Amino acid sequence: MRADHDVVVAGAGPAGLMLACELRLGGARVLVVERLTDVDGTIKAGSINTPTAEAFYRRGLLPRLAEVQQRTLEKVSALLGAAPGAGPGAPPPALPPKFAGHFAGIGLRADRFDPSAPGFADRGPAGDVGFVAQQDIERILNARAEELGVEVRRGVELTGFTADADGVTVTTRPGGTVRAGWLVGCDGGRSTVRKLAGFAFPGTDAEITGYQALVEMTGHEGLGRGWNWTETGTYAHGPTPGRILTVEFDGPPADRRAPVTAEELQKSLRRVSGVDVTITHVHTATRFTDNARQAADYRSGRVLLAGDAAHVHAPFGGQGLNLGVGDAMNLGWKLAAVVRGDAPETLLDSYTTERHPLGAWVLDWTRAQVSLMRPDPKTRALRALMAGLTEETAVTTHLATMISGVWQHYEAPAGAHPLVGHSAPDLCLADGSRLAGHLHDGRALLLDLTGDAVPAGRTTGDAAGYGNRLKVLTTTCAGHPELTALLVRPDGITAWAAGPDGATGSLSEALMQWLGAPAAG
Structure with a gap:
């Protein structure tokens, strides 16, 4: 049966819309079905972490986030200005510090944070944006989906599906059936897709x-x-x-x-x-x-899960929104490459391998906070002890690092360059552009940072045959003498890197692993 779409995405929340946009950037024909008739305005997460800000930055959407953040900070200023004794001539109230956050409600003081801690450097403008609510994220992504030509059917609910070796037949109400190559459930914690597909969903009860x-x-x-x-x-x-x-x-x-x-x-x-x-x-x-559960695997044949459909937990710290956007960024370009025929289906195995550990961490992170919020005398004593520990710079810095997400990375092969598996640094290049600006189109990027220092072709030879899958740029970069070349995946993760003494892995193997085989000839 001929497919009407390459991928059907169930759910138009942040994970579903982000995934749909990524798939469309990769050339896939996408249909999103959403039972709600409009963007969900229910209050949810009130902030985003650094990996989420980077995801938007790498797709050219950071100015939209910054605009929303400014409006939010003005509202916060209004609340602070309403403090007792704050008259018309009072000085403007101080806004929350850049890395303000909390663990189980214990506030983290900015003057107890060490900004030189690993992970916070080279984040570029994305490091300055975080105070954006989930409703605004959904509105921004909904507009982006329209710009990219993603078909979003609202007021349409997925009611069932049958999957076979070649694709999935999806039943909706209203609308009948549609045929697609793949189905991704982004339909929330009570996911119909997850339940019908039979994914194991172990965890702890509320x-x-x-x-x-x-x-x-x-x-x-x-x-x-x-x-x-x-x-x-x-x-x-x-x-x-x-x-x-x-x-x-x-x-x-x-x-x-x-x-x-x-x-x-x-x-x-x-x-x-x-x-x-x-x-x-x-x-x-x-x-x-505080129901906390996670799918044992994020893929079953032609059916995959992302966002809350794959993991649920208490909302403290707004980690669910960030986790869902991260799932979408990781899965989108991989599934698009499989749809195009550029990469084998085995590439999708790396989706669960990379994202499942981060989901498991979030579940435990929220469980720990719930435990520390209990009102009994023993927990109150423990919470007081924890609050005292946050007066120490090392403790606050550690907690801020975890909350911000700058620690997040994917496991790299033994002996790989230290950057491999980590978010690529937002390098400032010789022409004044930044690395993130070269990722807007969703393609992988190979940076040769030697300029004219070595004969041309040191790295570009391995890139032959990848055509439109890979952008190659020869330039220079100040402030990073330890880097001479960098391969960046479409989601902004470093796939390979080289220094002055050479690479610690094969570029051709990295290209093959993440982009598939080069075109013949």
Whole structure:
């Protein structure tokens, strides 16, 4: 049966839209089906980490993120300016520091952070963007999908599918059936794709009920700013006006899917804070738990998973959004290469190999935070000890490193160059351009940084036969004498590198591994 599309993506959240854009950049015919009729405006993650900012930067979307961040910081400034005693002539409030964050609600002070720590250098402008909410991410990606010509069918729900050796027949309501070569489930934590495909989904059960909302309320003057712990739970107020979060440790909700009401939010906030707050209007609200599960494998034949469909966990730190975007960046170019016939299906095996360990880390990272938020006396004592430790620069720097995601990398072969498997440094090249600017089209990049110092062709000879799959650029770069050549995958990960003393691996083998065989002749 002839395929109507190369890939069907179920779900138009950040992971689904990012994946669709990556597939389209790689030349695949993509259909996205989404049961919601519009971009989901429900309050979710409020920030992104460095790998996510880099992903947008490498596709030319960083200015859109920076614009949203500026508007958000202005709202934060308005909240801080509303502090008692802040009159019309008061100086403008200080904005959150660049690396501000929290672990289990314990704030990390910027003056206890060492910016020279490994991982923070050579991130370029992406290192300055992070305060962007998930709703804005979805709007930006939705606009990008339209620009790229991705077909997105909203108000259409995937209800079933049958997979065979050649492809997948997907059933939707409304719409009937469509035939595609591949199906990717990006349809959230209750993924229909995951359930119907029979993916194992082991993990730990929920023990908490949490709420996050943007509301209008009265009597909130008695609420503490930021994160607060009480004998009945945890709550947060801010950083933008009306944003609240509560966590209670009395078990999961009776009905996770029921609409969140103002009365329900008000009762939870009063129980946890002890303040008689009255919620007069709910703009957006969501209910969450600490259910933590991960698919044992991210691929089963012609069906793959990404984002929350592959892993669920508590939302603390906003890691779910970042994990989903990372899944999409990793999978998109690989699946597109397989669709084009440039790479064998075995390339897709590296998707689970590379992304599964990061997902497992996020699950444990959130489990640890939930444990440290418990209101019992023993946990309160442990939390006080942890808060004291964050006064140490080494501790705060470590936590900030983990939160920011700059530590993330993929395992490299033994003896490979230290950069292999890591995010490529955003080098400033001789013509004034930066490395990220050469990745906008989603192709791999081979940089020969020797300029005229050696005979031409030292690296370009190995690139023969890769045509439009690979961009080759001969230039120079100041400040990095340890590098003479660099192969960067379409997702911005270093695949091979060489220094003045030569390479620590074969360029031709790296090209073959990630881009497939060169064209004959």
